[in-house]
Amino acid sequence: MSPRKIVLRFGPEISDKPIIYRLVKDYDLVMNIVKANVNPQKEGIMVLELTGDNYEQGLKYLREQGVTVQALTHEVVRNEQRCTMCGACTAICPTGALYLDRPGMEVHFDGDNCVICQLCVKACPVRAMEVKL
Amino acid sequence: MSEKTYQEINARIRSGKAVVVTAEEFINIVREKGLTHASREVDVVTTGTFAPMCSSGAFLNFGHPAPRIKMHRVWLNNVPAYTGIAAVDAYIGATELPEDDPLNSNHPGEFRYGGGHVIEDLVAGRPVRLKAVGYGTDCYPRREIETTITIHDLNEAILFNPRNAYQNYNCAVNLSNRTIYTYMGILKPNLGNAHYSTSGQLSPLLKDPHFKTIGIGTRIFLGGGIGYVAWHGTQHFPAIQTDASGKELGPAGGTLAVIGDLKQMSPRWLMGTSYLGYGATLSVGIGVPIPILNEEIARYAAATDADLYAPIVDYGEAYPNRKPGNLGYVSYAQLKSGKIMVQGKEVPTAPLSSYPRAREIASILKEWIQKGEFFLSEPVQLLPSPADGLTGKVLKG
Ligand code: SF4
Ligand code: SF4
Secondary structure, three states, X not given: OOOEEEXXXXXXXXXXXXXXXXXXXXXXXXXXXEEEEEOOOOOEEEEEEEEOOOHHHXXXXXXXXXXXXXXXXXXXXXXXXOOOOOOOOOOOOOOOOEEEEOOOOEEEEOHHHOOOOOHHHHHOOOOOEEEEO | OOOOOHHHHHHXXXXXXXXXXXXXXXXXXXXXXXXXXXXXXXXXXXXXXXXXXXXXXXXXXXXXXXXXXXXXXXXXXXXXXXXXXOOOEEEEEOOOOOOOOOOOOOOOOOXXXXXHHHHHHHHOOOXXXXXXXXXOOOOOEEOEEEEEEOHHHOOEEEEEEEEEOOOOOXXXXXXXXXXXXXXXXXXXXXXXXXXXXXXXXXXXXXXXXXXXXXXXXXXEEEOOEEEEEEEEOOOOXXXXXXXXXXXXXEEEOOOEEEXXXXXXXXXXXXXXXXXXXXXXXXXXXXXXXXXXXXXXXXXXXXXXXXXXXXXXXXXXXXXXXXXXXXXXXXXXXHHHHOEEEEOOEEEEEEEOOOHHHHHHHHHHHHHHHHOOOXXXXXXXXXXXXXXXXXXXXXXXX
């Protein structure tokens, strides 16, 4: 079976638990961590490539622990024409993929740091952040 | 003290000799050469701001169809416009929403399309669906019409915004333990973030705290075209903020009512805007030229991000319940650094107002003046200043 890409989101109350350790040990899954990030509010986000016979059971375990699991089948892009460089998305983006370049205050988007949480899609007042399937 | 007049400055613009600089450039000139020198050398300082400004809208005249109709109800792309004026006139307000919008019934609502978006579609020349119904009169017998229009089909399209260009604004935080969805953006619980919304040292009314130059008839950059200050804006309560020791922390409270020909404007500077969980509005670009008539005006125009402050306000509890007071003041220099301290906690900051766009507006206005395409107008009457002591009323009920 080929590896599948998923996005995991951890709330602050569980981000210090050894969940990934248990996922590997108890479910015998092979994983490749594509991206991982914990923001100052202690919310964690992780993008994983996951393979193994117990894949479905593993996801069930994650959900039971309160982790949000989503398949990674799309990407978030910025409509450069529409972005006004206001910055409203920058304190919302948990990974710093959208960030302000000081002192000019231009807003940059680094797709490599994006974990597709889509918070910016909702927070952007002019709908410049778009989800591409 | 040397004084200049509007006439002298306009004569210099006409002869191509006027010295026009943006507010950012002016700050540097004052730093290098001193205030006295800068105020003599520079004729005009240009400012700019680009941010959501709710109290915006446009008067439209559709022209009469045959047979004629007295439009009693009007919808533009399904968004109702106000028709309690003349037979084929309407006012479309930036925050109006389609009648079938789910609003906040599935909180937080998305508010993807509203009056501000209709204005953006119009100004961009995109076709807009017009629907109107009338009750039928002897002179205006028609009862309904449904058609597609563009801005070119209208007799007049006049942007008229009763309250824009807020002099200063709160720095919004959230002390509660839930995420809140406000007109200051998404505020995360327990001081998760802080949002502010002015362009600080580039912002028009922060640079003329006592309204010594801005008044009725002041010619401005409005939405990419030329507009005018029509009056003071609604909720115009200018004041100079001070801390407990009496130190001045810059002005707050002034607003402008502005007017201009929508047909001259551009969708780059008038953009439909949505706030999750709050509503729809319009982002507006405004630039105001400040004539450097004397050294006092120069001193105000030279204020930097470090001299201008915003009050920190809790939108979780204090703001919605109208509890007075604030959590202290922060300078725009601190806000722009990316983090501030609130109640001993380091809080990341983000703006809602675009600094790069504010800078662009100040540069465009500078260019217009340098090219002799834009002259300064002397106000017919200045606006109420902090000395007038205007304050807001509380609605009882
Ligand atoms: S989806 Fe948006 S908010 Fe989430 S990580 Fe990507 S850029 Fe940041
Ligand atoms: S909130 Fe939207 S418009 Fe503002 S900087 Fe972010 S992507 Fe650009």
